[in-house]
Amino acid sequence: MSNSLSDHSSLGSMCEEVRPSFLRARDPSVDRCFRPRPDRQVRLFDEIKEEGQTEYSSDADVSSSYEDVSVPLSEASSDLSTDSNAALVYLRLKPVTQISTSYTISTAGNVLITEPPNDASTTSNNKSKMEQHYSFSAVFDSAVKQDEVYRICIAPRIENQTDSFTVLTYGTSGSGKTFTLLGTPSKPGIVPRAVENIFRMNASNIYPQPALKLEKGCACILDDEALAREENMRQTLLESCVGLNADHELLEKTIKSEHDFQTIVQDEVSVFIWISFVEIYNELVFDLLAPPSQQPKTSQQMAPPQRKGLKIVTNDGKVFIQGLTSVYVKSCSESLKLLHWGLQHVSYASTSINANSSRSHCIFFIDIIKYYSTGVVVDTSYKFCDLAGSERLSKTRNVGSRLNEAKGINTSLMTLGRCLDAANNNKKLKTKGQVIPVRESKLTMLLQSALLGKEKLTMIVNVTPMDTFYEENMNVLRFSAIAKNITFKQPPKPVNKSRYSFVVEKAKSAAEENIFLRSEVERLQSEMQYRLLEQERILRKELVESFEKKLEEKQKDHEQSLKHELQMQQRLHDLKIASLKRQYENQIEDLRDQLEEEETEKKRRTLE
Numbered sequence: 001m002s003n004s005l006s007d008h009s010s011l012g013s014m015c016e017e018v019r020p021s022f023l024r025a026r027d028p029s030v031d032r033c034f035r036p037r038p039d040r041q042v043r044l045f046d047e048i049k050e051e052g053q054t055e056y057s058s059d060a061d062v063s064s065s066y067e068d069v070s071v072p073l074s075e076a077s078s079d080l081s082t083d084s085n086a087a088l089v090y091l092r093l094k095p096v097t098q099i100s101t102s103y104t105i106s107t108a109g110n111v112l113i114t115e116p117p118n119d120a121s122t123t124s125n126n127k128s129k130m131e132q133h134y135s136f137s138a139v140f141d142s143a144v145k146q147d148e149v150y151r152i153c154i155a156p157r158i159e160n161q162t163d164s165f166t167v168l169t170y171g172t173s174g175s176g177k178t179f180t181l182l183g184t185p186s187k188p189g190i191v192p193r194a195v196e197n198i199f200r201m202n203a204s205n206i207y208p209q210p211a212l213k214l215e216k217g218c219a220c221i222l223d224d225e226a227l228a229r230e231e232n233m234r235q236t237l238l239e240s241c242v243g244l245n246a247d248h249e250l251l252e253k254t255i256k257s258e259h260d261f262q263t264i265v266q267d268e269v270s271v272f273i274w275i276s277f278v279e280i281y282n283e284l285v286f287d288l289l290a291p292p293s294q295q296p297k298t299s300q301q302m303a304p305p306q307r308k309g310l311k312i313v314t315n316d317g318k319v320f321i322q323g324l325t326s327v328y329v330k331s332c333s334e335s336l337k338l339l340h341w342g343l344q345h346v347s348y349a350s351t352s353i354n355a356n357s358s359r360s361h362c363i364f365f366i367d368i369i370k371y372y373s374t375g376v377v378v379d380t381s382y383k384f385c386d387l388a389g390s391e392r393l394s395k396t397r398n399v400g401s402r403l404n405e406a407k408g409i410n411t412s413l414m415t416l417g418r419c420l421d422a423a424n425n426n427k428k429l430k431t432k433g434q435v436i437p438v439r440e441s442k443l444t445m446l447l448q449s450a451l452l453g454k455e456k457l458t459m460i461v462n463v464t465p466m467d468t469f470y471e472e473n474m475n476v477l478r479f480s481a482i483a484k485n486i487t488f489k490q491p492p493k494p495v496n497k498s499r500y501s502f503v504v505e506k507a508k509s510a511a512e513e514n515i516f517l518r519s520e521v522e523r524l525q526s527e528m529q530y531r532l533l534e535q536e537r538i539l540r541k542e543l544v545e546s547f548e549k550k551l552e553e554k555q556k557d558h559e560q561s562l563k564h565e566l567q568m569q570q571r572l573h574d575l576k577i578a579s580l581k582r583q584y585e586n587q588i589e590d591l592r593d594q595l596e597e598e599e600t601e602k603k604r605r606t607l608e
């Protein structure tokens with residue numbers, strides 16, 4: 001990262017339209033200890049408080065008192081934090097025509113030195129002639145272009161892939177927050193570049209269907225019905241974006257010409273990307289991607305009555321918005337069209353400083369769910385938050401609803417400041433004793449993961465370096481000084497949510513699940529058929545065997561009876577023969593007797 005003035009200048013020289021910097025380099029020969037110091041330490045929100053704003057009560061869930069909170073603003077730490085868990089705070093200076101001599105970049109390139117201008121516009125505490133030093137992770141002067149800001153502030157976060165993070169742009173109205181975050185079609189900001197980077201990196205693994213989604217902060221598989229609902233809603237929303245095509249071609253062309261994002265080839269992972277977009281307007285959370293039927297008719301009007309505020313809920317330490325539309329996106333172009341479609345519903349109004357001023361805080365969410373073939377599911381979440389301008393009511397000359405908005409904006413920014421302040425105090429005291437009052441505004445509730453140190457925080461502070469904005473800029477710089485000092489505890493490493501693995505394994509995607517089930521049904525059917533045939537075969541065999549056995553038995557019985565019959569017949573036959581024999585023998589005997597009698601008679605006659 002470039003943090004020296006020479007490097008910094010080289011950044012500028014790489015750009016085509018190099019503007020002459022209005023910043024004076026400080027003479028490095030003047031030792032710090034000889035420079036004037038402020039005669040008192042300044043408390044953080046002394047300058048932000050507006051007429052009509054009530055003091056926040058000390059008995060809220062903060063145990064710190066601002067009496068004890070002092071910010072060593074005069075001592076700028078010249079070192080660039082090397083702690084990977086420290087919040088990264090960058091300063092970006094807007095190009096202006098009227099060059100101010102009140103702002104100087106240190107020779108190291110990461111410290112902004114301020115000195116009050118010599119005119120009547122400065123009041124109260126800032127009338128002090130003391131110069132003040134504000135240290136940053138890097139300072140971008142007006143010559144630094146959008147692609148360089150992305151490369152330095154965001155690309156390393158995206159390319160790390162495993163850590164969730166939150167990016168905030170903070171500054172006065174018109175200082176370039178929206179420009180830094182969203183940009184224009186010819187000068188795209190951080191969000192379009194991040195989206196292109198994410199899609200390019202995962203190009204070979206984007207899953208074609210919305211099969212996995214974060215529900216109440218946990219990855220869930222969608223059934224066929226839910227999947228069809230998501231697809232329908234996606235189509236409806238994308239059809240509403242048809243008018244945005246021309247700008248998008250230019251935007252994508254610009255990004256592709258300025259970056260060479262690489263695709264990471266991973267065989268065993270499916271990637272599911274979901275986006276959502278909200279605005280916090282007058283302490284109400286509105287869904288900017290709600291389907292067209294639920295959107296207000298006139299996009300340029302303020303808080304139309306038909307819009308319903310959504311509820312922020314925490315579940316097992318995870319924060320989510322109840323009923324928020326989350327859209328499954330398959331490409332950079334789809335995501336950006338939806339983002340720009342959502343922007344048409346943001347509350348804009350004209351203030352005396354910025355003709356197209358955001359009157360709400362907007363947060364664009366990108367949730368990435370990765371399903372590994374081992375069954376592990378890992379989700380990371382990126383939040384891009386465009387904070388509404390911190391401004392003095394007198395300067396913006398707001399009245400009526402504009403005044404209420406401004407108060408709402410400043411109140412949530414103050415809560416944000418108090419959260420950063422509490423986190424900073426916990427770091428200084430090396431305790432976790434001070435409660436970070438994240439629940440005191442909708443903005444801090446939604447950003448609590450970053451404010452409580454569960455994910456990484458990047459803040460880009462936007463400043464319009466003109467004399468007229470000097471006082472407002474001082475407030476912004478004090479705010480950033482607090483953020484810069486914060487080091488969060490080690491963010492939890494992504495947990496392998498193996499409890500999903502069994503279910504996920506079974507249904508890697510709805511389509512695969514269908515194929516799997518169909519083949520399973522077919523397999524079971526053929527298996528059943530086979531079993532039936534087998535049973536039939538066995539049954540047949542058993543039947544044949546039993547018939548055979550019975551037949552055999554019958555045959556045996558029959559044989560037995562035949563044998564018996566034969567024996568009987570034989571016996572009868574023998575008896576008959578014996579009786580006939582006796583009969584014939586008797587007859588023979590009788591005939592012999594008869595013959596003897598006749599011979600005897602014949603002899604007797606002869607004798608006679």
Ligand SMILES: Nc1ncnc2c1ncn2[C@@H]1O[C@H](COP(=O)(O)OP(=O)(O)OP(=O)(O)O)[C@@H](O)[C@H]1O
Nearest residue numbers: 094095173174175176177178179354357358388389
């Ligand atoms: N670095 C820059 N280079 C070129 N133009 C810029 C730069 N920063 C801001 N601008 C221009 O300044 C104008 C105001 O910027 P932008 O709308 O981003 O301010 P903002 O901080 O978001 O204001 P608000 O809080 O009122 O919404 C825009 O026209 C924008 O294009």
